Amino acid sequence: MEFTLIPDLVPQNRHAVIKVYVSRKWIFRGAMDNGPIHHIDLVLIDKEGHGICAEIPRNLAEEKGSIIEENKIYEISRFRISSARLMFKPVHMDKMIHFTYHTIINASLDTPPAFSRYVYHLTPFDQLESYIQKNEYFLDVLGVITQVSALKPVGTHTQESSNVIKEIIIKDINDITMRVTLWAERARAFKLENVYDPLEQKPIVTLFVGCLAKNFQGIYLNGGTACRWYFNPDIREAAPYYQRFESQKIKLHISSEQEQLYVTKETNVEHKTLHELLELHPYAFPKQGYQCTATIIEVPTTSRWWFPACTKCGRACKPQNGGYYCPYCKSEAYILRYKLTFMGSDGTATAQMFCFDTVAQHVVGRSCETVLKQVTEAAPIPPDLAQIVSLKFTFRVTVSNQTFSQREQRPTVLQINSIVAVHGRQRSLPKGIQTIIDQGPSTPNKEATLKLLKESPSTSMERLSTKLLTDVGRKLTYSTQAEDITKSQILDAPQETNADKEVPADKDKEIEPNLRSPPKRHKQEPLIIKDSTEPEHRQE
Numbered sequence: 001m002e003f004t005l006i007p008d009l010v011p012q013n014r015h016a017v018i019k020v021y022v023s024r025k026w027i028f029r030g031a032m033d034n035g036p037i038h039h040i041d042l043v044l045i046d047k048e049g050h051g052i053c054a055e056i057p058r059n060l061a062e063e064k065g066s067i068i069e070e071n072k073i074y075e076i077s078r079f080r081i082s083s084a085r086l087m088f089k090p091v092h093m094d095k096m097i098h099f100t101y102h103t104i105i106n107a108s109l110d111t112p113p114a115f116s117r118y119v120y121h122l123t124p125f126d127q128l129e130s131y132i133q134k135n136e137y138f139l140d141v142l143g144v145i146t147q148v149s150a151l152k153p154v155g156t157h158t159q160e161s162s163n164v165i166k167e168i169i170i171k172d173i174n175d176i177t178m179r180v181t182l183w184a185e186r187a188r189a190f191k192l193e194n195v196y197d198p199l200e201q202k203p204i205v206t207l208f209v210g211c212l213a214k215n216f217q218g219i220y221l222n223g224g225t226a227c228r229w230y231f232n233p234d235i236r237e238a239a240p241y242y243q244r245f246e247s248q249k250i251k252l253h254i255s256s257e258q259e260q261l262y263v264t265k266e267t268n269v270e271h272k273t274l275h276e277l278l279e280l281h282p283y284a285f286p287k288q289g290y291q292c293t294a295t296i297i298e299v300p301t302t303s304r305w306w307f308p309a310c311t312k313c314g315r316a317c318k319p320q321n322g323g324y325y326c327p328y329c330k331s332e333a334y335i336l337r338y339k340l341t342f343m344g345s346d347g348t349a350t351a352q353m354f355c356f357d358t359v360a361q362h363v364v365g366r367s368c369e370t371v372l373k374q375v376t377e378a379a380p381i382p383p384d385l386a387q388i389v390s391l392k393f394t395f396r397v398t399v400s401n402q403t404f405s406q407r408e409q410r411p412t413v414l415q416i417n418s419i420v421a422v423h424g425r426q427r428s429l430p431k432g433i434q435t436i437i438d439q440g441p442s443t444p445n446k447e448a449t450l451k452l453l454k455e456s457p458s459t460s461m462e463r464l465s466t467k468l469l470t471d472v473g474r475k476l477t478y479s480t481q482a483e484d485i486t487k488s489q490i491l492d493a494p495q496e497t498n499a500d501k502e503v504p505a506d507k508d509k510e511i512e513p514n515l516r517s518p519p520k521r522h523k524q525e526p527l528i529i530k531d532s533t534e535p536e537h538r539q540e
């Protein structure tokens with residue numbers, strides 16, 4: 001049988017039959033990964049190595065899409081040929097194939113090894129920037145892996161299922177580095193165990209295909225469902241890499257142990273219900289805390305969810321002259337970080353819980369600065385913050401420090417130290433909630449609440465950014481939150497990765513004075529976001 005080669009396909013030819021290797025297959029859901037199926041995408045390769053994109057429309061996804069598997073060879077006939085689509089082209093080819101009701105797909109019995117496994121069109125690292133948000137093509141890059149992160153759980157704005165990412169740093173032949181962030185199933189699928197020997201430490205040259213250039217605190221490549229990778233590929237462009245890195249060793253931390261933390265439970269930390277936790281004496285909590293699984297049921301508008309942290313030492317800054325000031329560093333440089341409070345429930349009880357910046361970023365899915373920018377006077381609760389309600393997590397918790405200086409024999413607030421598992425958005429909130437923690441002495445009263453809500457300093461942030469600094473006549477009372485913040489300050493030290501931990505007792509003295517006017521900054525310097533390794537927690 002004579003098969004048509006991909007370059008010879010023309011729209012007029014309805015009788016072409018192709019024999020192709022399915023190099024890639026993924027479900028395209030548009031910008032949102034949890035959106036409805038738009039179509040199934042395929043990258044097909046003929047025996048001469050030409051690639052073409054093929055599309056199975058949504059209505060045929062089940063019937064035709066289920067027949068075709070990645071890494072297999074098929075004979076395909078009765079399809080439609082058109083010009084390539086305008087966006088998200090996986091290959092550089094001006095035509096594409098559409099499957100129709102009539103399309104016939106036959107698995108090929110022979111498996112000629114002559115078929116190329118992949119097609120690619122390399123983009124040099126220094127040109128990637130020009131492709132940010134221009135999604136005409138998926139991008140392909142080649143580099144040597146220098147770092148691989150563990151799986152990290154993420155909460156996202158657009159994603160409702162539990163999600164993880166994995167970050168890979170690669171460098172090119174000129175030692176320019178680039179971050180590749182793999183998402184969800186792609187993150188889980190990325191494994192080096194079979195290709196990397198920790199004793200030999202041989203560098204791994206990797207071809208990544210199907211990425212998109214994004215910008216979040218610098219350019220990075222986003223690897224979603226279309227992304228694939230090929231270790232030590234036998235391609236012309238890789239030859240200089242093999243030559244240059246032949247005698248070198250690259251130590252990679254293959255973090256399968258760390259991943260266990262997210263994949264399975266921490267074995268030495270006991271899991272308890274919220275009801276059980278809230279019955280315990282604060283001193284009965286072990287140092288490592290307990291695990292609990294809770295759904296966020298409410299984000300109280302009463303709590304200030306951010307604080308100004310000194311960029312040098314991470315402590316909470318004090319307001320001064322309309323700006324902020326770190327009395328330790330004598331510095332006015334600060335960044336805004338989370339100290340997020342919410343109500344969590346597991347059906348046995350409801351508990352007030354809080355977390356600092358590192359955990360909160362995972363819960364919210366965005367940096368504190370980003371979320372603060374959404375605040376307006378009309379909408380004081382930013383949408384990104386509101387959307388965390390109904391997200392479910394397994395947390396590792398301890399008793400908040402605040403509890404220990406109070407009279408209560410039970411924890412008033414649970415402090416989240418880490419996220420053990422992400423369970424995603426829940427359709428319904430836990431039933432039969434019995435409120436154990438109510439408005440304790442640490443919770444501001446209703447009136448204060450409304451004031452805070454209405455005149456949150458974040459609105460003054462907003463004003464600042466538009467240079468309207470005049471509105472200082474309003475009253476704000478932060479005293480109740482201020483105590484928490486000062487106690488927490490050291491936890492968010494910029495360099496700390498596990499920042500949300502123990503609080504040194506000597507910091508307790510430092511109490512932020514009551515604010516009588518909205519804090520503002522007199523310097524209009526751009527806000528700095530500290531943790532530059534943090535990816536944007538969304539996939540598009």
Ligand SMILES: [Zn+2]
Pocket residue numbers: 310311312313314315326327328329330331
């Ligand atoms: Zn400082």
